[in-house]
Amino acid sequence: GQQLNQSPQSMFIQEGEDVSMNCTSSSIFNTWLWYKQDPGEGPVLLIALYKAGELTSNGRLTAQFGITRKDSFLNISASIPSDVGIYFCAGRNGATNKLIFGTGTLLAVQP
Amino acid sequence: EAGVTQFPSHSVIEKGQTVTLRCDPISGHDNLYWYRRVMGKEIKFLLHFVKESKQDESGMPNNRFLAERTGGTYSTLKVQPAELEDSGVYFCASSEITGGREQFFGPGTRLTVL
Numbered sequence: 744g745q746q747l748n749q750s751p752q753s754m755f756i757q758e759g760e761d762v763s764m765n766c767t768s769s770s771i772f773n774t775w776l777w778y779k780q781d782p783g784e785g786p787v788l789l790i791a792l793y794k795a796g797e798l799t800s801n802g803r804l805t806a807q808f809g810i811t812r813k814d815s816f817l818n819i820s821a822s823i824p825s826d827v828g829i830y831f832c833a834g835r836n837g838a839t840n841k842l843i844f845g846t847g848t849l850l851a852v853q854p
Numbered sequence: 855e856a857g858v859t860q861f862p863s864h865s866v867i868e869k870g871q872t873v874t875l876r877c878d879p880i881s882g883h884d885n886l887y888w889y890r891r892v893m894g895k896e897i898k899f900l901l902h903f904v905k906e907s908k909q910d911e912s913g914m915p916n917n918r919f920l921a922e923r924t925g926g927t928y929s930t931l932k933v934q935p936a937e938l939e940d941s942g943v944y945f946c947a948s949s950e951i952t953g954g955r956e957q958f959f960g961p962g963t964r965l966t967v968l
Contacts, residue, residue, distance in 0.1 A: 747896070776956065785858070785945050785959030786897070831897065839910055840885065840949070842957065844897040 745770045749832050749845030756822055757853050764830060764848045765816040772834035775808050775815040776842065780829045789830075790817070822852050856880065858960035860946050866966045872934040875963045879928070879948030885909075886929050887949075887957060888921060892942040900944075903929060915940075936967045 749766045756762060766775075774793055778786035790801050792808035792815060799806055805818045815834075819826055832845040859878045867873050879886045888900040900919070901911040905926035914921070918937070923929040933940055943964050947957035 778959075783863075783961065785947075785961045787959070788956055791956055833897075840902055840957075841887070841899040841910060841913070842889075842897075843899070844889075846894075846896045 745834075745836070745843045747832060747834060747843055747845040749848060751848060752846070753849040753851070755851045755853065758822060758824060760822055762819040762822055762826075762850060763816060764832075765814060766832035766834075766845045767814040768834060768843075769813070770834075771812040771836065772843075773812070773837035774835040775806070776833040776835070777804075777806050777815070777817045778831045778833060780831065780847075782828075786831055819850075822850075824852050824854050826850060827852050858946055858948050858958055860944075860960040860963050862963060863961065864964045864966075866968065867936055868968050869938055870935045872932065873936055873965060875931045875933075875944055875965070877929045877931070877946030877960060879946070880950075880958060883948035883950055883958075884926070885949040885951070885955075885957075886923060887947040888929070888931055889945040889947065889959075890942050891945065891962075892939075897945065900931075933965075936965075938967050941965055941967045 777789045780786045790806040795812045797808040803820045829847045833842040861876045886903040891897045899913040902909045903923045920932045943962040945962045946960045949955045949957045
């Protein structure tokens with residue numbers, strides 16, 4: 744089945760640093776999504792991307808839908824302690840509504 | 855507006871027992887999804903309801919899993935009999951219309967099978 748390769752698996756950074764993570768797929772997606780999961784909570788949608796090449800920002804977060812439709816990245820600028828959590832990319836190919844998730848990136852921010 | 859709720863938040867059972875998980879979607883959301891995350895792995899799709907009908911159940915692992923959504927409101931996911939490999943976090947999500955509207959996730963039920 745379809746798989747998403749998400750990297751890095753984990754990141755340990757200092758407060759104020761910028762962060763970048765990405766997802767790649769062997770298949771084309773029509774939609775790329777980025778979610779964040781806090782402990783004991785479900786994934787919360789951060790950014791949704793619907794067009795190849797699209798670059799979208801949400802506060803300190805910026806994400807791009809790769810031009811090949813097979814990849815996406817998420818950048819977090821000037822990280823703060825509350826950015827800690829697990830970040831998941833997810834893709835949808837349009838044929839169905841189901842989301843294909845990456846394995847997640849665990850982010851730890853040292854104050 | 856209340857979000858997606860799931861019950862219980864945690865369940866610990868022994869191999870061979872039965873467990874039923876419940877999901878209440880956001881009011882008015884016709885689409886309801888079940889996903890599962892096994893320790894350290896990706897979140898995997900299980901199935902999708904549109905109202906009370908199963909639209910896509912391609913992710914259901916085997917016939918020990920039974921999902922229902924009678925009346926098109928809340929949904930239950932029953933595992934019978936439970937096996938060790940069924941341990942993980944089960945997420946429910948709902949969305950407003952088919953295609954184009956994003957899915958809102960519940961907090962999950964953490965299932966541990968001993």
